[in-house]
Amino acid sequence: xxxxxxxxxxxxxxxxxxxxxxxxxxxxxxxxxxxxxxxxxxxxxxxxxxxxxxxxxxxxxxxxxxxxxxxxxxxxxxxxxxxxxxxxxxxxxxxxxxxxxxxxxxxxxxxxxxxxxxxxxxxxxxxxxxxxxxxxxxxxxxxxxxxxxxxxxxxxxxxxxxxxxxxxxxxxxxxxxxxxxxxxxxxxxxxxxxxxxxxxxxxxxxxxxxxxxxxxxxxxxxxxxxxxxxxxxxxxxxxxxxxxxxxxxxxxxxxxxxxxxxxxxxxxxxxxxxxxxxxxxxxxxxxxxxxxxxxxxxxxxxxxxxxxxxxxxxxxxxxxxxxxxxxxxxxxxxxxxxxxxxxxxxxxxxxxxxxxxxxxxxxxxxxxxxxxxxxxxxxxxxxxxxxxxxxxxxxxxxxxxxxxxxxxxxxxxxxxxxxxxxxxxxxxxxxxxxxxxxxxxxxxxxxxxxxxxxxxxxxxxxxxxxxxxxxxxxxxxxxxxxxxxxxxxxxxxxxxxxxxxxxxxxxxxxxxxxxxxxxxxxxxxxxxxxxxxxxxxxxxxxxxxxxxxxxxxxxxxxxxxxxxxxxxxxxxxxxxxxxxxxxxxxxxxxxxxxxxxxxxxxxxxxxxxxxxxxxxxxxxxxxxxxxxxxxxxxxxxxxxxxx
Numbered sequence: 001x002x003x004x005x006x007x008x009x010x011x012x013x014x015x016x017x018x019x020x021x022x023x024x025x026x027x028x029x030x031x032x033x034x035x036x037x038x039x040x041x042x043x044x045x046x047x048x049x050x051x052x053x054x055x056x057x058x059x060x061x062x063x064x065x066x067x068x069x070x071x072x073x074x075x076x077x078x079x080x081x082x083x084x085x086x087x088x089x090x091x092x093x094x095x096x097x098x099x100x101x102x103x104x105x106x107x108x109x110x111x112x113x114x115x116x117x118x119x120x121x122x123x124x125x126x127x128x129x130x131x132x133x134x135x136x137x138x139x140x141x142x143x144x145x146x147x148x149x150x151x152x153x154x155x156x157x158x159x160x161x162x163x164x165x166x167x168x169x170x171x172x173x174x175x176x177x178x179x180x181x182x183x184x185x186x187x188x189x190x191x192x193x194x195x196x197x198x199x200x201x202x203x204x205x206x207x208x209x210x211x212x213x214x215x216x217x218x219x220x221x222x223x224x225x226x227x228x229x230x231x232x233x234x235x236x237x238x239x240x241x242x243x244x245x246x247x248x249x250x251x252x253x254x255x256x257x258x259x260x261x262x263x264x265x266x267x268x269x270x271x272x273x274x275x276x277x278x279x280x281x282x283x284x285x286x287x288x289x290x291x292x293x294x295x296x297x298x299x300x301x302x303x304x305x306x307x308x309x310x311x312x313x314x315x316x317x318x319x320x321x322x323x324x325x326x327x328x329x330x331x332x333x334x335x336x337x338x339x340x341x342x343x344x345x346x347x348x349x350x351x352x353x354x355x356x357x358x359x360x361x362x363x364x365x366x367x368x369x370x371x372x373x374x375x376x377x378x379x380x381x382x383x384x385x386x387x388x389x390x391x392x393x394x395x396x397x398x399x400x401x402x403x404x405x406x407x408x409x410x411x412x413x414x415x416x417x418x419x420x421x422x423x424x425x426x427x428x429x430x431x432x433x434x435x436x437x438x439x440x441x442x443x444x445x446x447x448x449x450x451x452x453x454x455x456x457x458x459x460x461x462x463x464x465x466x467x468x469x470x471x472x473x474x475x476x477x478x479x480x481x482x483x484x485x486x487x488x489x490x491x492x493x494x495x496x497x498x499x500x501x502x503x504x505x506x507x508x509x510x511x512x513x514x515x516x517x518x519x520x521x522x523x524x525x526x527x528x529x530x531x532x533x534x535x536x537x538x539x540x541x542x543x544x545x546x547x548x549x550x551x552x553x554x555x556x557x558x559x560x561x562x563x564x565x566x567x568x569x570x571x572x573x574x575x576x577x578x579x580x581x582x583x584x585x586x587x588x589x590x591x592x593x594x595x596x597x598x599x600x601x602x603x604x605x606x607x608x609x610x611x612x613x614x615x616x617x618x619x620x621x622x623x624x625x626x627x628x629x630x631x632x633x634x635x636x637x638x639x640x641x642x643x
Contacts, residue, residue: 040197091114138173207560237305239305264289303329313538420504549566
């Protein structure tokens, strides 16, 4: 298919007209000019390197529509919205659109009324899409988040393997694959799987000179987080592992006088958009988020990214940390770590791979639950709630979530965000107060007793998934009444209740398979688990490293072995900090001694009393005080001046 390129000099005019920039970033022009010659390539640009412009500008310089393969609906929507704001016609086709809406978008693409058509990788084998594709004049095929095509990548998605087959419908159309994170073996795998011929990689160095990496060991993570925010200043992101923490930590920051909000995948579109915009406009300083936040959001003045929980992979950490300092000014990527995080991470890994026997059991139960005969179901959508399914077959909920997630990544089906979520309850008062209220309010007593009998003491320590429909059935009262009573207990501040969202669904992407050895090969499961274990080991190695520069550790992971020490990370600073003289240490102690009289304190208090001193100096001071027996332990984590 002929691409009918315009003159290459037009790309500078396009950049100015639509983006307002006078020049391209490093490598962008090289990539664009190469693509305009009708050639395939892989662009490996770190987070903030301007990947989108690499396919959007050349597509605007050519006649026809650009097909963009993207794995996340939220990312597709963000990019389409951004293009439309610039006056560039774009649309996205994703699960949830009606057939009529989908047909209208395809028709617009066929008649060149849109320039960019975003689709998910699953769409690549949809018969309706393939039929319409043959009628389109396609100028470019862009594959975003291309690491998903590699089984060695940190987010492998089997549907990405279908993209190569799509190329048979687009002879002569160049393909540009893009990713921010890929190790050398993943780079080779991407080129093979997407049939990039000859192999051509445009790779920008992963070095971020303006970004300083720190790993900080601290048991009081909230106290350390507050000090970081106040000391660094500006706007920032705090990443945590689960949704509950986003809400709790944002609330604690607000209580300490720091404007903060939270973001996670369970928010509706309006909430997500409002939260993002308030942060982008600097109406709030800090956004506390799960890893659902960040993709497609362009905020150059982020001064810090803090991880309170350990990421599963170096790739995920590097991508999230890289959202700081895109304006080229000094910024910080900090990971607050405690040794217990290692056991938590290993436990999470174990839960993510519940075992082949259990996964097969869940798949078989799912087919029966949805009444799908073997050999059918492909392309069909079913109403679905994970918690109700797990209860119906007496399956443990956490392991069921993991099994469904594993099967989803293998391309068997796609589960909507609503279907992933269950109702949650966390009892926020003590048992005696709860008992008094059950006596004072007899109408609420059956619900309270059911919760305690069914879910036990864990309700007092954390949010626990529940199923209101099961409660209604067991208690013999309508579902609406159960929700009403739980909401009443929530208003009384006896517990925190998060209702389950409505409208969950599951889309089968392939026909139901017969159970047996061919359903899912054991070596596939073992390979996925081994790969995940290897990546977690690399992440643990990063936080436990005490000799190698943080930046060099990351660079070497991604195959760059010639980088110099950054001289600014915690490892480099610790190594180059000269020992402080005993005279100087004694002087520092005398300066702060009056403020420590008759008080319990720890290392964090020394930071507050000596804000101008580096952490390395404060650690030397702490060791000096212990060695000279000026201080003694007064509690599990506190010390006092020795009398």
